[in-house]
Amino acid sequence: MNGRHSGRPTLEEVALRAGVGRGTVSRVINGSPRVSDRAKAAVEAAIAELGYVPNRAARALAGNRTDAIALVIPEPETRLFAEPYFSDIIRGIGAELADTDMQLLLTLIRTPKERARFAQYLAAHRVDGVLLVSVHEDDPLPDLLEQLEMPAVLNGRRSDLESVSYVDADNVGGARAAVAHLIARGRRQVATITGPPDMYVARSRLDGYRQAVESAAGGLGGFDTALVARGDFTEEGGRRAMRELLVRRPGIDGVFAASDVMAAGARAVLREAGRRVPEDVALVGFEDSAIARHMDPALTSVRQPTEEMGRTMARVLLEEIAERASVRRHVVLATELVQRDSV
Amino acid sequence: MNGRHSGRPTLEEVALRAGVGRGTVSRVINGSPRVSDRAKAAVEAAIAELGYVPNRAARALAGNRTDAIALVIPEPETRLFAEPYFSDIIRGIGAELADTDMQLLLTLIRTPKERARFAQYLAAHRVDGVLLVSVHEDDPLPDLLEQLEMPAVLNGRRSDLESVSYVDADNVGGARAAVAHLIARGRRQVATITGPPDMYVARSRLDGYRQAVESAAGGLGGFDTALVARGDFTEEGGRRAMRELLVRRPGIDGVFAASDVMAAGARAVLREAGRRVPEDVALVGFEDSAIARHMDPALTSVRQPTEEMGRTMARVLLEEIAERASVRRHVVLATELVQRDSV
DNA sequence: ATGAAAGCGCTAACAG
DNA sequence: CTGTTAGCGCTTTCAT
Numbered sequence: 001m002n003g004r005h006s007g008r009p010t011l012e013e014v015a016l017r018a019g020v021g022r023g024t025v026s027r028v029i030n031g032s033p034r035v036s037d038r039a040k041a042a043v044e045a046a047i048a049e050l051g052y053v054p055n056r057a058a059r060a061l062a063g064n065r066t067d068a069i070a071l072v073i074p075e076p077e078t079r080l081f082a083e084p085y086f087s088d089i090i091r092g093i094g095a096e097l098a099d100t101d102m103q104l105l106l107t108l109i110r111t112p113k114e115r116a117r118f119a120q121y122l123a124a125h126r127v128d129g130v131l132l133v134s135v136h137e138d139d140p141l142p143d144l145l146e147q148l149e150m151p152a153v154l155n156g157r158r159s160d161l162e163s164v165s166y167v168d169a170d171n172v173g174g175a176r177a178a179v180a181h182l183i184a185r186g187r188r189q190v191a192t193i194t195g196p197p198d199m200y201v202a203r204s205r206l207d208g209y210r211q212a213v214e215s216a217a218g219g220l221g222g223f224d225t226a227l228v229a230r231g232d233f234t235e236e237g238g239r240r241a242m243r244e245l246l247v248r249r250p251g252i253d254g255v256f257a258a259s260d261v262m263a264a265g266a267r268a269v270l271r272e273a274g275r276r277v278p279e280d281v282a283l284v285g286f287e288d289s290a291i292a293r294h295m296d297p298a299l300t301s302v303r304q305p306t307e308e309m310g311r312t313m314a315r316v317l318l319e320e321i322a323e324r325a326s327v328r329r330h331v332v333l334a335t336e337l338v339q340r341d342s343v
Numbered sequence: 344m345n346g347r348h349s350g351r352p353t354l355e356e357v358a359l360r361a362g363v364g365r366g367t368v369s370r371v372i373n374g375s376p377r378v379s380d381r382a383k384a385a386v387e388a389a390i391a392e393l394g395y396v397p398n399r400a401a402r403a404l405a406g407n408r409t410d411a412i413a414l415v416i417p418e419p420e421t422r423l424f425a426e427p428y429f430s431d432i433i434r435g436i437g438a439e440l441a442d443t444d445m446q447l448l449l450t451l452i453r454t455p456k457e458r459a460r461f462a463q464y465l466a467a468h469r470v471d472g473v474l475l476v477s478v479h480e481d482d483p484l485p486d487l488l489e490q491l492e493m494p495a496v497l498n499g500r501r502s503d504l505e506s507v508s509y510v511d512a513d514n515v516g517g518a519r520a521a522v523a524h525l526i527a528r529g530r531r532q533v534a535t536i537t538g539p540p541d542m543y544v545a546r547s548r549l550d551g552y553r554q555a556v557e558s559a560a561g562g563l564g565g566f567d568t569a570l571v572a573r574g575d576f577t578e579e580g581g582r583r584a585m586r587e588l589l590v591r592r593p594g595i596d597g598v599f600a601a602s603d604v605m606a607a608g609a610r611a612v613l614r615e616a617g618r619r620v621p622e623d624v625a626l627v628g629f630e631d632s633a634i635a636r637h638m639d640p641a642l643t644s645v646r647q648p649t650e651e652m653g654r655t656m657a658r659v660l661l662e663e664i665a666e667r668a669s670v671r672r673h674v675v676l677a678t679e680l681v682q683r684d685s686v
Numbered sequence: 687a688t689g690a691a692a693g694c695g696c697t698a699a700c701a702g
Numbered sequence: 703c704t705g706t707t708a709g710c711g712c713t714t715t716c717a718t
Contacts, residue, residue: 008467010695021705026697034703053467057403058695061710066400071449094451103469104449106414108437124351124396126446353711364689369713379687401711404694689718700707 009050018046029054068103069129069317072118072141075110083289085306089133089155092310100318102128115141122148129317131155137198151320153313157330159200165320167312167331171201171286174302174335175208178256178284181300181337183216187254187282191227193241193266195258202233205258205286227252231262233288238265246273253281260285260301267296278343287338300339308333352393361389372397411446412472412660415461415484418453428631428649432476432498435653443661445471458484465493472660474498480541494663496656500673502543508663510655510674514544514629517645517678518551521599521627524643524680526559530597530625534570536584536609538601545576548601548629570595574605576631581608589616596624603628603644610639621686630681643682651676 011029015022020039027035028043035043046052060066071093097104105127109115121127122145129151135142135158142164145152154166175192182190192209195202210223226248229241238257242265245252255270257263263285267277275281278300287301316329354372358365363382370378371386378386389395403409414436440447448470452458464470465488472494478485478501485507488495497509518535525533535552538545553566569591572584581600585608588595598613600606606628610620618624621643630644659672 011697012695015705022696023698023706024704027704030697036703039704051466053463055404055467055695056469057400057409058710059697060400061398061404061694061712062696062698064697064710068448090449091451094449094453098451098453098457105411106433106437106447106449108434108441110437110441114441120396123394124398126399354713355711358689365712366690366714367688370688373713377687382688398711401694402713404696404710405712405714407694407713687718690716692713692715694713695710697710698708700705702704702706 008055009052011052011054014043014046014050014052017050018042064125066126066128067101068105068127069097069131069314069321070105070107070118070121070127071131072107072109072133074134074136074139075108085288085304086133088306089310089313092307092312093131093314094310095307096311096314096318102318119144122150125150129153129321131313131317137200149326151317151326153317153320153329155309155313157200162330163328165316165329167309167316167333169304169309170332170334171204172208172211174286174304174337175205175256175258176212177208177335177337178286178300178302179209179212179254180216181339182254182256182282182284183212185254185282185343189227189249189252190254190256191229191245191249191252193229193231193238193245193255193257193262195231195233195262197230202258209256224249231258231265233259233262235261235265235268238262239269240265242266242269246270255281255283257283257285259288260299261289263299263301264296267299278341282341282343284337298340300337300341303336303338305333305335351398352395354395354397357386357389357393357395360393361385407468409469409471410444411448411470412440412474412657412664413448413450413461413464413470414474415450415452415476417477417479417482418451428647429476431649432653432656435650435655436474436657437653438650439654439657439661445661462487465491468493472496472664474656474660480543492669494660494669496660496663496672498652498656500543505673506671508659508672510652510659510676512647512652513675513678514547515551515554517629517647517680518548518599518601519555520551520678520680521629521643521645522552522555522597523559524682525597525599525625525627526555528597528625528686532570532592532595533597533599534572534588534592534595536572536574536581536588536598536600536605538574538576538605540573545601552599567592574601574608576602576605578604578608578611581605582612583608585609585612589613598624598626600626600628602631603642604632606642606644607639610642621684625684625686627680641683643680643684646679646681648676648678 011025012022015025020043024035024039025043028040093104107118109118130145131153132141133155135154135156137158142154146164152164154164156168157166179190194206197203214222229244231237231241255266257266263283267283270277270281277283285299285301287303312331354368355365358368363386367378367382368386371383436447450461452461473488474496475484476498478497478499480501485497489507495507497507499511500509522533537549540546557565572587574580574584598609600609606626610626613620613624620626626642628642628644630646655674
């Protein structure tokens with residue numbers, strides 16, 4: 001015998017107690033409208049009396065779903081945990097899921113082997129949907145998900161033509177706003193430190209920079225490649241880029257860095273070079289990590305609505321799961337320029 | 344009919360293909376020794392050919408288990424995410440679970456309502472075990488878990504008499520080592536900034552301090568309450584405590600802070616007061632957040648083996664789940680003094 | 687060692 | 703609207 005009748009009441013016992021059939025109980029539980037008020041009341045009473053809680057596994061088996069979604073964290077990014085970004089994303093997801101009985105599975109993928117394993121999970125339909133963060137351009141997972149027709153939402157996108165649903169921050173707009181701010185404040189030679197060009201997010205921020213300088217009135221001379229230096233989203237990269245810029249255009253009086261960490265590096269170099277920040281050279285960074293904010297609380301930056309991104313990702317995913325159709329959604333959330341310096 | 348025969352091969356199909364009964368396939372999958380090599384080989388071949396993956400829900404239903412554990416994060420701590428501590432804990436758990444087919448559920452609990460909901464989860468045996476972090480002394484969850492006979496492991500403990508299994512850092516030893524270090528370096532008036540006395544971790548670190556000063560040779564005068572100031576694990580708390588100490592014992596030449604954040608606060612006050620750190624006053628903090636490390640990379644501190652704690656928690660939990668018996672395990676992991684200043 | 691059979695608790699199709 | 707009836711895919715006796 002198997003039947004460790006776990007002690008826990010079953011749907012059948014509820015039905016008995018309520019004096020109805022199992023089907024009716026099931027309907028009540030699942031909020032079907034095709035139930036009389038009388039029956040519904042009886043069932044609800046029975047449920048309360050018995051302290052009945054549906055068995056998830058049975059439900060999943062019979063209903064061919066799992067009521068669970070996975071949040072996938074690729075390895076190089078497990079460090080990501082240590083950042084407010086991640087904290088906020090998770091908090092947002094949690095908030096959105098709170099009123100659902102959807103479970104959140106945390107899946108760390110650090111090796112190709114683990115990725116293969118996760119692919120199996122997916123194939124076995126062990127989750128109803130997937131949330132992906134920090135997806136790289138060459139990540140095979142999104143395509144696999146699509147092929148499997150598994151609902152999925154990315155945070156960020158791989159390119160302009162992203163086919164999978166995604167929720168992203170308005171990187172172009174944020175960068176544009178940052179640079180426009182600098183220009184509006186009277187800065188005439190505004191440079192930018194970019195991220196790796198093979199990352200969409202880096203290209204977007206560069207686009208924003210370009211739009212702002214090109215549309216600026218007055219004699220800024222439009223887009224000047226000498227004012228663009230490539231960084232790699234690290235502090236050291238920011239340092240190198242800033243040194244280059246200083247050599248190429250010593251008269252720089254404003255810098256937009258595509259990440260706050262790079263901004264911190266740039267600031268250090270500027271000060272070493274005897275430039276006052278922000279008086280001589282105003283600096284704005286795109287706030288990814290907020291670690292840099294600890295380093296310099298006075299750094300003006302472009303803030304992302306991270307928690308809202310998490311919430312939105314979850315909401316979009318739930319919608320995608322609900323409607324069986326595979327409609328892709330693309331959401332871009334606004335960023336906000338937070339001025340922390342006095343210039 | 345229900346049978347959206349999902350396309351996925353079932354155990355039965357494997358059995359057919361392998362020319363054996365379903366029971367045999369099940370035994371092979373679960374690594375039962377009571378299977379002939381021949382049958383085993385046949386089954387494994389069939390599994391590979393068909394790309395069979397067991398259905399988790401069916402398994403859970405039949406086996407009365409879930410192959411999932413929950414990591415519970417109480418609300419006030421969701422900020423915790425933003426710290427390396429959390430990152431490391433999760434990485435450790437992930438590493439330990441990687442070779443298992445145990446899933447990790449992330450459960451955020453921010454309201455009493457959500458706690459009640461989670462209690463239902465537990466009662467409904469929706470997970471095989473629970474991992475709890477940052478448990479407060481008055482947290483009702485551990486007792487509930489115990490009452491439900493649900494395997495559980497805490498990170499840290501509520502008191503000396505903790506009944507639930509836990510994995511903790513050696514707070515007493517770490518504090519003792521820190522203070523002994525200070526004394527060995529010639530510091531004669533070593534003060535301490537403590538955490539809230541209703542937190543076990545704070546009391547432990549104070550105990551370590553006391554042990555070190557009491558066992559110190561030479562004229563340190565033993566434990567002096569005037570050298571103990573209460574903080575609250577915040578930077579501002581550290582500041583206040585440091586100011587008090589400076590008033591009570593202006594001659595202080597060493598400080599052990601029960602957290603690195605408080606150490607950062609103390610350092611700021613010391614410098615304002617014209618004391619050189621670490622030359623005039625050497626400072627050691629207990630490394631909880633590492634945010635402070637960013638503020639002052641040169642701060643000597645007591646480091647905790649956080650990732651190992653996560654790994655250990657998971658391992659202990661898996662063991663507890665495996666053996667049905669409810670044996671409690673208490674693991675205390677060593678800390679390490681990392682000297683980052685030159686004094 | 688292994689096949690057969692009996693569920694695990696629930697959902698959904700079906701017939702009223 | 704509601705009771706009945708088939709399974710969902712697997713584990714676990716129970717014989718053999």
